[in-house]
Amino acid sequence: MPRSKKLLLISPRATFFGRNPKHQQFKRESREFQFFDYTWTGFATGLIIVGSLTPPQYDVRYIDENIEPVDFDAEADLVAVTGMTAQADRMYEIAAAFRARGVPVVAGGLHANLIPKEVARHVDAVCVGEAEALWPQVLHDFEQGELKPMYRQRGRADLTQAPRPRWELAQQRYYPSVWVETSRGCPHTCRFCAATIRYRDKLGYKTVDQVVAEVELVRERFDNPYVLFSDDNFVVDRGRTRELLKRLIPLGIKWSGQSDVSFYKDPEILELMHDSGCMMMLIGFESVSTETLTGIDERNWKLRALGTYVEATKAIQDHGIGVYGAFTLGLDTDTKDSFEETAAFMKDNYLAGIQASCVTPFPGTPLRGDMEREGRILTDRPWSHYTVFDAVYQPRHMTPEELEEGTIGIYRSFYNREFSLRKTRHFKSIYRNLVRKKAERDEALATTGRSMV
Amino acid sequence: MTTETHDPIFDTVCGVISRIAKVPPETVRADAPVSGLQNVDSIVLLEIIVTVENELGIEIDEEELFAIDTVGEFVAACRRLVAAP
The missing domain is CATH 3.40.50.280 (Cobalamin-binding domain)
Known part of the structure; x- marks a missing residue:
């Protein structure tokens, strides 16, 4: 043989x-941050x-x-x-x-x-x-x-024909979360985004049956897994999302994903998300500055969405789904005041978790082209510094060190005991409401056999 | 562990964790750290706490929550509040 x-x-x-010492020290010392960081680790x-x-x-x-x-x-x-x-x-x-x-x-x-x-x-x-x-x-x-x-590659792969991932290869190691993919691509074209640069022309989807079968398999293999949907944008086709969420409910998983902010307008999706075990949605807010969001994507979609950020965060979190807000700092309109403004938004709106990154000119992105033409790439920083938390270019209104210090300052002001206590009070009141509503619903179902509208 | 499994407060806490985190009740141990429970992130933990508060008719102060490391300590805090006049 x-x-x-x-x-x-x-x-x-x-x-x-x-990689810079201040980020490393914070990671070692902040118990609140470690709790969040750990969950998002996968293979x-x-x-x-x-x-x-x-x-x-x-x-x-x-x-x-x-x-x-x-x-x-x-x-x-x-x-x-x-x-x-x-x-x-x-x-x-x-x-x-x-x-x-x-x-x-x-x-x-x-x-x-x-x-x-x-x-x-x-x-x-x-x-x-x-x-x-x-x-x-x-x-x-x-x-x-x-x-x-x-x-x-010539043309997109047909994801409906893709075999299920071979999770058993990673099964022997302990991962707190298991990545499952339901689609690839994002309709937005943010200038700094490297993740979707290859899939801009067309989004690819797996069928709902395929995804459900994959989640069932993950459940069998990983023993009560925390599923992270790795889609670049989980809620694009809302009809498909609704169908998928309905099918996830009986599977009884806990899950998180990432999306743009627009799904907050759809109460049915919000309820289905909560009922299907959604714990957290990572949302790329990017910035709270009108100037910075202007031109950040080709259609100015994010600039138009800015006015909805407060309302959206409240609507999503009131459904028991934590908002993990992702922000990128250091774009050309950002100043040293941007850090405080961003931190104030995060705290005023009680975001469940945050990511504050340094804008990073990844190779192949339009932003990289601009930075190279202007001679602003820090050529002494190797690829290993492209962590999105280390400054690798010369920002316009601050030094690279000030950019790193500013972003870690946001982390310090958010992930600390005092704010965690305030956040806990806030989320407890949300959960009290949800638990009360659920009890009322269950009681109505038990007494009348009909669910409350 | 045997005595705690017959403790009604432990049983309530364990039942809520099991139901919300969707894990078998026998996997919830008194010495397990609350921040390391399977399927439990900070949001799930809050859902667990509020549900336990409702079921036992108590309210746990946030400061006290931050001092809790294990399921056993959580049960002990609940027991103190249930016994309080």
């Missing part, structure tokens, strides 16, 4: 918060998908270097690496070590999609596009000994 070919899938280690979804596209004659091993070290002497016929830009430097080191042994290395993922020509100098083959469209060809060519340096 021929020996199985050994495929190693490697997610390189990186810092997923600021590298792309590699788990690659695993599902690999035929059974391969012996596949998934290694998350953020959890366990890479054994560079491990038996391997082929290595696949992935990563965001902050993981790129380490991805190159890992590739070099395996290539030195004659093991071919294939790279995919966000960074490889953003800057494939650079990545191609460090690996044997680069995949630009979705794994479903490329990986079978890569494996075919590998088996023929004819790996090509670059694989580019």
Whole structure:
């Protein structure tokens, strides 16, 4: 019987918060922040998908270097690496070590999609596009000994035909949350966004049946998992979202996701979200400044949404769904006052959690082009500093150090005991209301057999 | 642990955690840290606290909540409030 070919899938280690000492110290010391940070930790979804596209004659091993070290002497016929830009430097080191042994290395993922020509100098083959469209060809060519340096996708992959991710590859390790994907892409075109740059033309969806089957499988394999829907924008097609949420209710999971703010206007979606176990929605507010939001996306969608932020946050949180507000600081209209204004919005509206990041000119984004033309990229900062919490360019109205200090100042003013107490009081009053309403509903159902409207 | 499983206040707390976090009741242990319970983030924790308060007819002060580390300590705090005149 021929020996199985050994495929190693490697997610390189990186810092997923600021590398600068102030961010690191805050992360070590803030219990409130650690609680939030922990929940959003998951595995590298792309590699788990690659695993599902690999035929059974391969012996596949998934290694998350953020959890366990890479054994560079491990038996391997082929290595696949992935990563965001902050993981790129380490991805190159890992590739070099395996290539030195004659093991071919294939790279995919966000960074490889953003800057494939650079990545191609460090690996044997680069995949630009979705794994479903490329990986079978890569494996075919590998088996023929004819790996090509670059694989580019033509047309979108049909997600309705995608096999379910091979979660069992990551199952042996402990992850507080399990990523599940229901769609890819986002209709918005924010100038700094790297995540959706490849999927702007068209959104891809899995069917509701597919998603439900995947969640059921995750439930079986992971023992009461906390599901994180990894969609770039969970609520785009509201009809589909409603159908999906209704189907999630009987599954009894707890979940979180990310979306733009517009779903707050739909009370049915809000109720279905709560009933289906939604705990938190990450919403990319980006800024509370009219000047900063002007032109941040091509259609000025976020600028038009700014006036709804307060009302939206209240409507969503009143349904028992925490708002995890994501803000990016350091755009050209931001000044040193922007930090205090942003922190005031977060606290006045009792956001459940926050992310305050430094705007980051990722390669391939329009913002990067502007910064390069103006000579404002800090060329001494390697990719490993592209954490979105470290300043990697010269802001217009402050120094890079002031940008880092300003964002960590927001964290300090939000994640502390005093504000956590105020926030707890606020959310307790919301939950009292919800628990009371639920009791009334249950009582009405028990006495009349009919649910209250 | 045996004595606590027959304690009605422990049973209430355990039942609420199990129901809301959607975990089997036998997995909820008195020595488990409340911030490390399966399926429980800060929002879920608040839902649990409010539901326990409703079921036991008590109100736990937020300052006291912040001093609680384990399920056992949460049960003890509830017991004190239930017994208070």
